[in-house]
Amino acid sequence: MLDNVYPVTIFDNFLTYEFRSIGPNGAIRKIVRYQEYSRCGYYNLGFGDVDPDTGNESDLHVTNNGDSEKVLRTVTSTLYxxxxxxPDAFVLASGSTRARTRLYRIGISNNLEAIEKDFNLLGYLDDGWQKFVRGTDYDLFLVKRKS
Incomplete structure (x- = not known):
């Protein structure tokens, strides 16, 4: 599952990761951040582009570089x-829009067997957390590395 990923540079005690998406729109700088919530042990997985002019990060920018699967595999590699x-961290993730959350769900679904070998995976719906099931439109995902 994690072959064909972009090279990643790691910063901030394994909390920040950078790589470049390469495609028809050039080399786009991407960033992945794990930020701890006030509840100890829970981390938000944030992901987006870095604006080359301002250095600001955006999780709303659409790159359209034709490499979305490779980008998602690279983000997943940072999770490992x-x-x-x-090893005791719980990682929460969702897209910045419903469409992006759907894209992440599709990526998870396409690689579910490989993910479940190494992680416990839950999805959140209005009625709470449940084991991830393909085809279910979750609002949020929670992963925990298996021991």
Whole structure:
């Protein structure tokens, strides 16, 4: 599942990861951040582009570089590195829009067997957390590395 990923640079004690998406729109700088919530042990997985002019991060920018699967595999590779260094962490993730959350759900569904070998995976609906099931339109995802 994690072959064909972009090279990643790691910063901030394994909390920040950068890589470049390469495609018809050029080399786009991407950033992945794991930010701890006030509840100890829970981390938000944030992901987006870095504006080349301002250096600001945006999780709303649409790159359209034709490499979305490779980008999602690269983001997933950071999850392995992060949980290697924070093995007790619970990681929460969702898209910045419904469409992006759907894209993440599709990526998870397409790689579910591989993900479940290494992670416990839950999805959140109005009635609470449940084991991830393909085809279910979750609002949020929670992963925990298996021991």
């Amino acid at each position: 590195t992060f949980t290697d260094n924070y």
